[in-house]
Every structure is written in C-alpha cells, then in structure tokens.
Amino acid sequence: MTGATVNPKVERLEAAGPLPAATGESPVWRAAEQALYWVDIPAKKIVRAQLETGRRTEWLLPEQVACIAFNRDGNVLAGCETGLFALTLGEAKAPGAAGGEPLKATVRQLAAPAFPHAGMRFNDGRCDRQGRFWAGTMVMDMAAAIPGGALYRFDSTGALSAPVVDALITQNGLGWSPDGTTMYLSDSHPLRRLIWAFDYDVESGEPRNRRVFADLHHYAGRPDGAAVDADGCYWICANDAGLLLRFTPQGKLDRQIAVPAVKPAMCAFGGRELDTLFVTSIRPGNGASEHDGHVFALRPGVSGLPEPEFAGQL
Incomplete structure (x- = not known):
C-alpha cells in the first residue's frame, strides 16, 4: 500500500556548506x-545556516549531541550522551566572517537519567506545544538490539520524569498534533519499525492510550x-x-517524496512562511553517495507549525 508519489524540487541547502555530516539530526x-x-551527533557539533547571508557557524561540544530546542532567551536545551544540558552558544567576534574553527558553547548539565546499560545516549527530542522538553535514550550499538531506551519529560521547573515509555530500542519520531x-x-x-500515537493530556503532560499509528x-x-x-499530517x-x-491523522499514507540521500534522518518546517521542509541526513560509512550527509530543502505544498520553545529558564 503506497500513497501518491509527488516530485517537488529537492535541492541541497547551499548555506549548510559543502561538507557532509556523519549523522545530521x-x-x-x-x-x-x-x-x-x-x-552532527558523532562530530559533537551544533551547526547553524543563516539562509539570507549564506553564513554557516559551528559550535563544538564536549560530548555527542543528539537533539536541541531553544527557549525564549535563545539558549539551548540539548540531549547529549550523559544527560540534558543548558547551552549558551557564543558568537564570533567578527559577525560577518564565515568558516574557521568551531565556536565555544557554555555547557551546564541540568539532569541525567540512570542509564540501565553502558554505551547509551539521548537520541530524538523536542518540545510539546506547552513547552515541555521530551527526549528519548538508546543503546548506541544498534546491532545489539537492546530495548534499554526510554522516553523522558523535562519540565519548566527543571524536573526530569521517570521513564514515561520504556523498552525502546531506537527512540525516534516525536511530534504533536496542532492542538497538542x-x-x-x-x-x-x-x-x-513502528510509529505509535497517544492521547496527550495537555495539562498534565501525560500520554495515554498507546496504539500503532x-x-x-x-x-x-x-x-x-x-x-x-x-x-x-505527520x-x-x-x-x-x-x-x-x-x-x-487517521494513519493513512497519502504522499511520499523522494530525496537524494538514502538515509534521511529528520525533517523540520521553516522559511519565512514555514512552507519549506528541511531534511537532514546520515552519511553511512560504506559506499556513501555524494548526497548522503547533506541538508536538503523542498516546498511540499503545505505549511508547518512554529517549533515550540522550552518554557523554562536555562
């Protein structure tokens, strides 16, 4: 069973730079x-592309970083190897300059779960519509197929929940409907290879009634x-x-779009009208094509929603 295949123009994002990421997320x-x-998870980097100027900026962190969200002050909440961190991204002394060495970030740990296995890290994460940060963990050795990952909630008071969903192998795919x-x-x-949907209590931040979507x-x-x-639509x-x-929303596949990279990793709407879909990708170690690991942009004919910000101070 397949949905309609459509072919909007998919372009490599020039402002993202010529070098591919190992794992763009x-x-x-x-x-x-x-x-x-x-x-770029294994490179321990956060990257920014300013589309109007074409300027690319990188920040190097002390450990792998897998997911990020901003708060209203422009500070970053990041899910990394050993926990959740508050980051302040420094700026270059010469704002017009491009390239060069990665910039520094001020890093402060906020919370850390009790990882049940060695070799774990956070993976996919983002904020719900109310500004709570959600992120999941995984065992980095995917070949081991260990269901030791879990999904956590971090709220504006600085409290990290107990595992809300557990027994995950490779947590991914977080998202919320427009009404949350x-x-x-x-x-x-x-x-x-499953996607689940939950009924979500916007007041308490509790997901219930898990079912295969x-x-x-x-x-x-x-x-x-x-x-x-x-x-x-998801x-x-x-x-x-x-x-x-x-x-x-009923779980019916209604569209599919081909992208140049074999391993697209995550997508996000952006642009002035939120009508551009940006797609990061992974560059596999064996036989990667020239497109793998790059960032792509396309206009799918629908608009997205503003990315929610973390509601707390960082």
Whole structure:
C-alpha cells in the first residue's frame, strides 16, 4: 500500500556548506534569526545556516549531541550522551566572517537519567506545544538490539520524569498534533519499525492510550525523525529508503517524496512562511553517495507549525 508519489524540487541547502555530516539530526528553524540549526551527533557539533547571508557557524561540544530546542532567551536545551544540558552558544567576534574553527558553547548539565546499560545516549527530542522538553535514550550499538531506551519529560521547573515509555530500542519520531492532544513516537530499529500515537493530556503532560499509528513493515524504510504540518499530517523520514512519507491523522499514507540521500534522518518546517521542509541526513560509512550527509530543502505544498520553545529558564 503506497500513497501518491509527488516530485517537488529537492535541492541541497547551499548555506549548510559543502561538507557532509556523519549523522545530521534535529533540524530546528529559528524564525528570529531566519536560520536553520541542526546537529552532527558523532562530530559533537551544533551547526547553524543563516539562509539570507549564506553564513554557516559551528559550535563544538564536549560530548555527542543528539537533539536541541531553544527557549525564549535563545539558549539551548540539548540531549547529549550523559544527560540534558543548558547551552549558551557564543558568537564570533567578527559577525560577518564565515568558516574557521568551531565556536565555544557554555555547557551546564541540568539532569541525567540512570542509564540501565553502558554505551547509551539521548537520541530524538523536542518540545510539546506547552513547552515541555521530551527526549528519548538508546543503546548506541544498534546491532545489539537492546530495548534499554526510554522516553523522558523535562519540565519548566527543571524536573526530569521517570521513564514515561520504556523498552525502546531506537527512540525516534516525536511530534504533536496542532492542538497538542495527540503525541507521536517511533522506534526506528529494523526489528521494530513502528510509529505509535497517544492521547496527550495537555495539562498534565501525560500520554495515554498507546496504539500503532503506522507499521513501516508495510512500507519502505525505517521511521526516523518527524514533523507535523498545519493540516495535522505527520511527516516521517524513511531511513534507508530515501523517502519522506506523509500520514494523515487517521494513519493513512497519502504522499511520499523522494530525496537524494538514502538515509534521511529528520525533517523540520521553516522559511519565512514555514512552507519549506528541511531534511537532514546520515552519511553511512560504506559506499556513501555524494548526497548522503547533506541538508536538503523542498516546498511540499503545505505549511508547518512554529517549533515550540522550552518554557523554562536555562
């Protein structure tokens, strides 16, 4: 069963620079800067591309960084290897300069879960519509297929929850419906390939009534990072298939779009009208094409929603 294949123009984002990421993830559009941020997990970097100037900036962190969100002050909440961190990203002394060495970030740990296994880190994360930060963990050795990952909630008071969803192998795919009452979550491991939907209590931040939203064993690829558009449809990167899949709120696949990279990792809406879909990707170690690891931009004909900011101080 497949949805309609459409072919909007997909272009490599020139402002992202000529060098591919090893694992490009967590794209976040900052309207105040007209800039796209994302991370390169193993490179321990946060990257920014300012679209109007074409300037690229990098910040190097002391450990792997997997997901980021901003608060209203422009500070960053990041899910990393050993926990959640507050980051203040320094700026270059010469704002017009491009390139050069990565800049420094002020790093302060906020919270850390009790990891049940060695070799774990955070993975996919973002804020709900009320500004709570959600992020999940995983065992980095995916070949081991250890279901030791869990999903956590970090609220504006600085409290990290106990595991809200556990027994995850490779947590991914977080997203919320436009009204915030449905939460989406996926497990992208080849043994799982499932997307779940939950009823979401916007007051308490509690997800309930977990059910399968889409089983990607019936489609191409594995469900990686996601975005929700203004129509309430759920866009998922189909890793290993070079596709973006859009599911309606009823779980029906109604569109698929091919992208040049085999392993699209996460997507985010941005641009002045929030009508551009940015897609990060992974560069595999064996036989990568010239497109893998780059950032792409396309206009799918629908608009997205502003990325929620973390409601607390950092």
